[in-house]
Amino acid sequence: MDNKYEELYKRVGKLRGWDFSKIKYEEECNADYNYIEEINKHITSNSLVLDVGTGGGERVLKQFSNAGFIFGIDNCNEMIETARKNLSKYPDKRVKFIKMDSNDIKFPNGIFDIVCSRHCWDNPYRAYELLKKEGMYFSEDIENDDCIELKEVFGRGQCFNEKVRLQDKILEILINSGFEKQNIILYQININEYYKTEDDLMYLLLNTPIIMNFLEEKDDDRKFNQYVNKYKTDKGILLKRRLFGIIATKK
16 A cells, blocks of 8 residues: 555544445446455355455455455554454454555465455555465456546546556556466446435545545535535435456466
8 A cells, every 4th residue: 555545544544443334325337347246256165365455354244255264454553453343243254354564465375265455456466476276366446537527626636647547557467477368357347326425425535545635635625515516416426436357367
C-alpha cells in the first residue's frame, strides 16, 4: 500500500472500525466475473488460502467458503486488530490474521492453493512463487477511470489522470513473474452503486482512498454536495465503478 494511503486507512479505520457492512447501498453489475463466487468455486475443505489486504476480515469470515485454512494479511495494525475481533464471532472458521507487508510476504514458496487480493495489491509479483502447481490467483482491482465522475468534481482521486491503465501494469507484472499469458483471464467489470443516503456515501469516501484527504481540503463539502445533487436518483446516489478482474493459473 502507498504510504500516502496508509495513514488515511489507519486514522479512519481506527475511528470507524472498518465495518463496510454498515453502508446501505444497492448495486447493478454488468460483468461475467464475480470475485467471491469465482474464489468459492475453487475453495475446498483442503485448500490453503492467502487473502492479501484482508482489511477487517469481513470478506474472509462472511463470504469465503470454509477452507482447510485461510491466512489473511494486512499491513495496518488497526485492520488486523479489527479482523481478530471479528474472528472471535466465528469460532468455527479456520482463519488466522497476521500483520504483514504485501510486498514482503514471509510465507514459503509453493504452499498455497489460492492467493487472492481485492483493491489492494498493486505489485503481485509474489503470487506465482507462493502458489502450488495448478494453484490460482484471483484479483479484483479498480481501473483508472473508476468513479471518474466523482473525481472530476473534486479534481483529484486515486489514479486520477494517470495515462497507463492499471490492468496493463498488473498483467505485465504477472507475466514477468512466471504466469503464461494464455493462463491469465481478464474481465471488465462495470457496476452502478446506489447509496441510500449522503451519510452512506460519505462513510465510503472516508474509509477508502477514492478521494484522498476527503473533507480535509477547501471546498470539499461544497464539491460533495455538488456531486450528490447531480447524481441523486430514485434508487439512491449513483457512483459508477469501473473495475477489472483477473484469474491466473500456475501451470
